[in-house]
Amino acid sequence: MSPTRPVTAVIRTITLTAIAATVALAPATGWAEPTDSDRLDAIIAEHEAAEDLLADLEDQLAEAEEEATDATPDVAIAPETVTDATRAVPRDESPLARLSAVTLYGVATSEQLADAVTAQDTAATLLAELRADVKAQRAAVKELAVQRDELAADLASSPAPVGTTSTTVSADGAGAVAFAVSQLGDPYVYGAAGPDGWDCSGLTSAAWAAAGGSLSHSTYAQWDETARIGADELRPGDLVFYNGLGHVAIYAGDGQVIHAPTTGDVVRYAPIDMMAIEGYGRL
Structure with a gap:
């Protein structure tokens, strides 16, 4: 299975971007409480970034599932393979030599089987982690959309502060x-x-x-x-x-x-x- 971009690194990047956006809301001369409009802009940007991350995770998951299916190994030891192993030893060799050849073949096959099982376990762990990440990110996108829509609705129905151009909505x-x-x-x-x-x-x-x-x-x-x-x-x-x-x-x-x-x-x-x-x- 090909390596995927570390999910934690991507999430950290999104988080740091959101923090930077929040800090940018403050004027250079000192911090001021962000307005509802500022908060809406930040939530919209965060929601879009979260959607991008979700799309990335879903692509990773689809690729991992496809590779896990294609990479299922065939490590069964058919009887004819043992026969082939004995045929590889000259017939004038002793029975012990011929038995040793079969034994060595079995050891090699066992190692292949162990490697295959380890690879499958690793793939299964990665798939489980990716599925959990996708589920969590879908929930995060949904929650951000709710916050965005609620704040937008509040802004659409609220009057403007005294002394500014009226934005009171009919x-x-x-x-x-x-x-x-x-x-x-x-x-x-x-x-x-x-x-x-x-x-x-x-x-x-x-x-x-x-x-x-x-x-x-x-x-x-x-x-x-x-x-x-x-x-x-x-x-x-x-x-x-x-x-x-x-x-x-x-x-x-x-x-x-x-x-x-x-x-x-x-x-x-x-x-x-x-x-x-x-x-x-x-x-």
Whole structure:
């Protein structure tokens, strides 16, 4: 079985990265309590790193299981092999010499058998460890997703601090964001508008439908159906249009959007400036 990357080393790297991200939240002149927005950014980054680690572990496990199956040794001693061993000794040798040849063959075969058993035991131990690591990492990814979604929902429904631009969400905007949050992890499917797959405008259309609004299943139509607003006016539930109206996302608050990216990806959070912004819309 080929060696695999030590799991503990990978986990330590992820942990140190998360600690560094937390430290980076403090200003250079002194430590300050991270805001909820900072915490959300850190959790999103940690969740993505945890998903990457899970994918790596699952690849290691699949490879180890395949190699363990292919490497099962055949060490049975068939009667004809003993006969072959005696034939290797010239017939003019004494019976003792011929018996010695068979004995030596048996010793060599026994050593092969012992080596094979040891290798199988090692492989079984590695497989058990990898399976335990994969199970634990799946639980960690799930827990981080819960934390991320709960914090995002809190941010979407909370008013802005006194003296800042208002981010208080209308009931409709909060409902649209809540719907989008509930679809996180669903796959991107071209032309789909739910319930188990989405394209970008299908997601925003369904999100606003769940909140009592109406938007067509088209980024171009949604541009026409929404009022133009400035970046400083954004509040959760507003739409963010990208790349010449080739893509649309729903603003979730605090510099984050939720969107259905592209084939092979899933509904997820992303920074609002993930690509060139065309403009903003409000229903």
